[in-house]
Amino acid sequence: xxxxxxxxxxxxxxxxxxxxxxxxxxxxxxxxxxxxxxxxxxxxxxxxxxxxxxxxxxxxxxxxxxxxxxxxxxxxxxxxxxxxxxxxxxxxxxxxxxxxxxxxxxxxxxxxxxxxxxxxxxxxxxxxxxxxxxxxxxxxxxxxxxxxxxxxxxxxxxxxxxxxxxxxxxxxxxxxxxxxxxxxxxxxxxxxxxxxxxxxxxxx
Amino acid sequence: xxxxxxxxxxxxxxxxxxxxxxxxxxxxxxxxxxxxxxxxxxxxxxxxxxxxxxxxxxxxxxxxxxxxxxxxxxxxxxxxxxxxxxxxxxxxxxxxxxxxxxxxxxxxxxxxxxxxxxxxxxxxxxxxxxxxxxxxxxxxxxxxxxxxxxxxxxxxxxxxxxxxxxxxxxxxxxxxxxxxxxxxxxxxxxxxxxxxxxxxxxxxxxxxxxxxxxxxxxxxxxxxxxxxxxxxxxxxxxxxxxxxxxxxxxxxxxxxxxxxxxxxxxxxxxxxxxxxxxxxxxxxxxxxxxxxxxxxxxxxxxxxxxxxxxxxxxxxxxxxxxxxxxxxxxxxxxxxxxxxxxxxxxxxxxxxxxxxxxxxxxxxxxxxxxxxxxxxxxxxxxxxxxxxxxxxxxxxxxxxxxxxxxxxxxxxxxxxxxxxxxxxxxxxxxxxxxxxxxxxxxxxxxxxxxxxxxxxxxxxxxxxxxxxxxxxxxxxxxxxxxxxxxxxxxxxxxxxxxxxxxxxxxxxxxxxxxxxxxxxxxxxxxxxxxxxxxxxxxxxxxxxxxxxxxxxxxxxxxxxxxxxxxxxxxxxxxxxxxxxxxxxxxxxxxxxxxxxxxxxx
Numbered sequence: 175x176x177x178x179x180x181x182x183x184x185x186x187x188x189x190x191x192x193x194x195x196x197x198x199x200x201x202x203x204x205x206x207x208x209x210x211x212x213x214x215x216x217x218x219x220x221x222x223x224x225x226x227x228x229x230x231x232x233x234x235x236x237x238x239x240x241x242x243x244x245x246x247x248x249x250x251x252x253x254x255x256x257x258x259x260x261x262x263x264x265x266x267x268x269x270x271x272x273x274x275x276x277x278x279x280x281x282x283x284x285x286x287x288x289x290x291x292x293x294x295x296x297x298x299x300x301x302x303x304x305x306x307x308x309x310x311x312x313x314x315x316x317x318x319x320x321x322x323x324x325x326x327x328x329x330x331x332x333x334x335x336x337x338x339x340x341x342x343x344x345x346x347x348x349x350x351x352x353x354x355x356x357x358x359x360x361x362x363x364x365x366x367x368x369x370x371x372x373x374x375x376x377x378x
Numbered sequence: 379x380x381x382x383x384x385x386x387x388x389x390x391x392x393x394x395x396x397x398x399x400x401x402x403x404x405x406x407x408x409x410x411x412x413x414x415x416x417x418x419x420x421x422x423x424x425x426x427x428x429x430x431x432x433x434x435x436x437x438x439x440x441x442x443x444x445x446x447x448x449x450x451x452x453x454x455x456x457x458x459x460x461x462x463x464x465x466x467x468x469x470x471x472x473x474x475x476x477x478x479x480x481x482x483x484x485x486x487x488x489x490x491x492x493x494x495x496x497x498x499x500x501x502x503x504x505x506x507x508x509x510x511x512x513x514x515x516x517x518x519x520x521x522x523x524x525x526x527x528x529x530x531x532x533x534x535x536x537x538x539x540x541x542x543x544x545x546x547x548x549x550x551x552x553x554x555x556x557x558x559x560x561x562x563x564x565x566x567x568x569x570x571x572x573x574x575x576x577x578x579x580x581x582x583x584x585x586x587x588x589x590x591x592x593x594x595x596x597x598x599x600x601x602x603x604x605x606x607x608x609x610x611x612x613x614x615x616x617x618x619x620x621x622x623x624x625x626x627x628x629x630x631x632x633x634x635x636x637x638x639x640x641x642x643x644x645x646x647x648x649x650x651x652x653x654x655x656x657x658x659x660x661x662x663x664x665x666x667x668x669x670x671x672x673x674x675x676x677x678x679x680x681x682x683x684x685x686x687x688x689x690x691x692x693x694x695x696x697x698x699x700x701x702x703x704x705x706x707x708x709x710x711x712x713x714x715x716x717x718x719x720x721x722x723x724x725x726x727x728x729x730x731x732x733x734x735x736x737x738x739x740x741x742x743x744x745x746x747x748x749x750x751x752x753x754x755x756x757x758x759x760x761x762x763x764x765x766x767x768x769x770x771x772x773x774x775x776x777x778x779x780x781x782x783x784x785x786x787x788x789x790x791x792x793x794x795x796x797x798x799x800x801x802x803x804x805x806x807x808x809x810x811x812x813x814x815x816x817x818x819x820x821x822x823x824x825x826x827x828x829x830x831x832x833x834x835x836x837x838x839x840x841x842x843x844x845x846x847x848x849x850x851x852x853x854x855x856x857x858x859x860x861x862x863x864x865x866x867x868x869x870x871x872x873x874x875x876x877x878x879x880x881x882x883x884x885x886x887x888x889x890x891x892x893x894x895x896x897x898x899x900x901x902x903x904x905x906x907x908x909x910x911x912x913x914x915x916x917x918x919x920x921x922x923x924x925x926x927x928x929x930x931x932x933x934x935x936x937x938x939x940x941x942x943x944x945x946x947x948x949x950x951x952x953x954x955x956x957x958x959x960x961x962x963x964x965x966x967x968x969x970x971x972x973x974x975x976x977x978x979x
């Protein structure tokens with residue numbers, strides 16, 4: 175789905191912790207990216223020597239393994255866009271930019287916390303088509319396994335359980351109500367420790 | 379053609395009987411030279427190809443003269459290569475002029491604004507010499523409202539105005555053209571920047587009717603008076619091509635389609651209902667409207683598409699040869715039911731929002747596809763990206779007749795590119811943009827050399843190539859070795875050393891247009907192309923390793939080359955490094971409209 179790309183939009187994520195942990199995840203997910211460190215030097219096209227120099231270096235010494243370890247050590251990805259790259263005409267960029275902003279604005283952002291994690295995240299529920307996608311995203315984001323969900327028993331076989339606070343202020347188990355109902359009633363998400371979640375059962 | 383001339387016979391001039399001296403008015407036997415010229419003139423009228431005409435003009439003076447008299451289409455690939463005066467003096471019977479101005483990299487903000495390419499001197503010269511001018515096609519030129527006014531006033535039979543990637547004018551200029559060019563058949567504004575002068579230009583077309591056959595204004599960002607547009611369409615019985623801007627809603631589109639069922643090319647505007655349409659209200663029958671337009675072969679627009687409305691176009695899909703979804707954020711799901719009917723599709727422009735899955739659907743149905751362009755919805759480097767080598771591979775397997783491809787992606791493999799080189803032997807244009815700079819094959823970690831190498835090796839008809847990803851000098855060695863008919867080459871963030879550029883300059887005899895950015899090529903490489911620069915239209919090199927000294931050497935060695943060094947406006951001190959080099963052959967020497975950030979060596 176095209177919205178999966180929004181997973182990587184760091185700009186909209188609410189973080190209370192230091193940057194670094196989050197970005198490690200995103201850079202690991204990506205295939206070997208080119209020299210993130212290099213992009214520091216490359217943001218202005220008139221820095222001829224530097225950029226040309228580093229490109230020469232990189233193409234001689236780099237191999238896929240080098241790149242992978244390089245990525246993991248680097249600072250958060252540099253957001254500075256290089257002038258005129260990728261080569262898309264401004265007219266086209268502007269047309270699509272407007273669309274993107276519209277799409278983002280229409281999102282349904284909720285905070286997600288996990289017991290034991292130092293900071294919160296924010297996700298756009300509109301991006302997901304259903305529970306499996308949402309759970310997968312949460313699992314990747316917070317590095318846990320939710321276990322198997324069943325209506326009768328909730329989440330089986332895991333230390334963590336995804337829950338949410340609904341419009342009435344009640345804490346519910348994620349997955350109990352139909353997806354559309356969930357989307358419209360979910361105010362925030364919390365990934366609880368299994369021991370704490372015992373009290374939650376089928377809401378219906 | 380001169381049929382009669384006075385001749386004087388002198389004694390003993392020929393083998394004829396008896397000496398006599400008399401003036402005879404000869405009607406049917408002009409001299410041999412004149413015969414030749416007459417024949418030539420008659421024959422050369424039919425010669426349309428520019429290349430053939432250029433060749434003919436070189437045969438001898440007589441042929442040069444006659445060719446100049448019989449040429450009706452003037453094509454100037456670089457407006458600074460020749461002056462308006464020189465061009466209009468040589469060719470006196472021109473009906474159609476094509477002018478190209480700025481280099482392509484200027485589109486990507488690599489050149490400060492106001493660099494040049496002004497239409498003004500051209501339109502002034504043509505106003506004097508070409509009263510019968512009918513067509514003007516401009517690309518990347520700066521056109522002012524005054525220029526448009528002069529154009530509208532000077533050419534009473536003016537029929538066709540096409541402005542591609544132009545700027546400098548506004549709706550007031552358009553209004554003048556609309557009202558004064560009574561023979562206007564074509565007004566095509568394509569990807570041009572049009573300023574909003576608050577003038578309702580559409581209403582300036584004559585109420586009594588127009589001969590308009592094509593009206594393309596999808597790039598005009600200003601709102602228009604819809605009633606005026608509706609009247610115009612109703613008054614234009616010959617209208618075949620209509621591309622609306624995004625201010626036209628679906629409801630309005632419907633009304634227009636009802637007025638013009640004979641359209642062949644339709645740009646649908648926003649393709650969403652206007653805001654004041656209540657939800658759930660019974661809207662117009664879009665499907666019937668499309669069904670009634672039996673001649674539509676080209677569909678575009680969809681600027682603010684509501685995907686639910688997409689099925690309305692189903693009735694025309696089977697006949698479509700060209701479909702442009704490149705402004706429509708459409709998913710694979712939305713695309714599949716539509717594309718599965720487009721068996722005749724030859725040209726398809728789309729956003730990568732359709733993902734590899736969407737491309738697979740295209741490959742499954744569109745067996746006649748000749749041109750594919752996949753644009754990125756998000757033009758950034760640091761994201762996952764929805765299309766990849768998977769999509770490219772699928773297209774190569776399904777669309778064997780492919781001739782032209784432009785593909786933006788975040789990741790690619792050599793294998794997929796090699797596959798395309800083998801599956802699509804008719805490729806003429808191959809432009810792959812891996813958006814992450816210096817990105818290697820994401821499966822093997824290798825540079826993309828082998829992929830592009832295979833393209834130049836296997837695609838024997840390839841004339842245009844754009845490379846990207848991690849590339850070493852080896853890639854350029856391949857291009858130099860196999861790219862014998864390559865005319866246009868675009869390079870960005872590639873190569874290791876001067877050798878890369880040398881391979882290309884020494885190996886590609888047909889190279890006309892070379893644009894390079896952010897690559898480690900220096901003066902030595904530049905000098906290796908001295909033998910070839912007069913055969914090229916231009917060379918662009920920005921953020922490479924060039925110095926003023928190196929560029930000076932070129933300028934001194936090749937006096938007919940204009941060597942422009944362009945500084946970025948925030949860096950105007952003259953240091954040794956050359957930010958941007960733009961050089962081109964010219965008969966005129968340095969131009970007289972040089973802005974302060976350009977120095978001509």
